Amino acid sequence: MxxxxxxxxxxxxxxxxxxxxxxxxxxxxxxxxxxxxxxxxxxxxxxxxxxxLDVKIGRGGVPQPEPFQFTRSSLAKLRDDAFGDGGLQQPVEASQEAGGCPFGALVREAEEKAGRAEEVRWTEAAEARIQRIPSFVRSWAKKAIERFALERGYRVITEEVLDEARDRIGM
Structure with a gap:
């Protein structure tokens, strides 16, 4: 630096x-x-x-470690069959629906298998309340609440469902 x-x-x-x-x-x-x-x-x-971090500050400079010194010392022993043909999967194409993320389709597929493809409806009051959650965690919170509602048989998420989810999940 x-x-x-x-x-x-x-x-x-x-x-x-x-x-x-x-x-x-x-x-x-x-x-x-x-x-x-x-x-x-x-x-x-x-x-x-x-x-x-053992950072040395001074005029003498920092001795340069050997390239990948830490990586080499922390790796486990190489297995002979590690790079064989057994079990390798084909590369996954990036999903345009998931913003170019190659794992978007896999996540969607896993959610469908888990039975979460069902739709739940949000009331206006519940939707307004979820908007108060910081944007960087809002989607996670929303999915957790929807999963909570589906597990308990709710098809409409109301403020009461949000309160119950908060008490159970701890949000």
């Missing part, structure tokens, strides 16, 4: 390292062309992360 001086488009050089003092670490960099300086200050948790 390097810090670049924006006006000079030149890599900044390490000037000074202070700390760790009360858990914080201060690292100062300087541009060799225009002498612009910046300082990087870490909080105690970030300092601990640097220590745990």
């Amino acid at each position: 390097k810090f670049l001086c924006v006006p000079c488009d030149e890599a900044m050089k390490l000037e000074e390292v202070e700390g760790p003092d009360q858990g914080s670490l201060a690292v100062t960099f300087c541009c060799p062309s225009c002498l612009h300086r910046i300082s990087l200050l870490t909080n105690p948790l970030e300092t601990q992360l640097v220590k745990v």
Whole structure:
């Protein structure tokens, strides 16, 4: 990782390292062309992360590990039959319905096999309430609630069903 001086488009050089003092670490960099300086200050948790990862900060540079050193040391022994023809499947084509994801069709197929292809209807109040859930988890929550409703025989999701699901699932 390097810090670049924006006006000079030149890599900044390490000037000074202070700390760790009360858990914080201060690292100062300087541009060799225009002498612009910046300082990087870490909080105690970030300092601990640097220590745990064994990151060396200083003028001597970091010794470069052998390529894939960690990967090689953590791999299990290779099985002789690992790359045989037994059981290999054909590649799955990307599904346009799933935004180009090659696993979209597999997920849909698994849901149909699990019997979740049935439709449930949402009341306006329940739909409005589900919209208050953050967008990045809304689809997961909605599927969990629909699965909960289908398992209990509900065909319409109301606010009462949402309350029951929240109590049972813990959302």
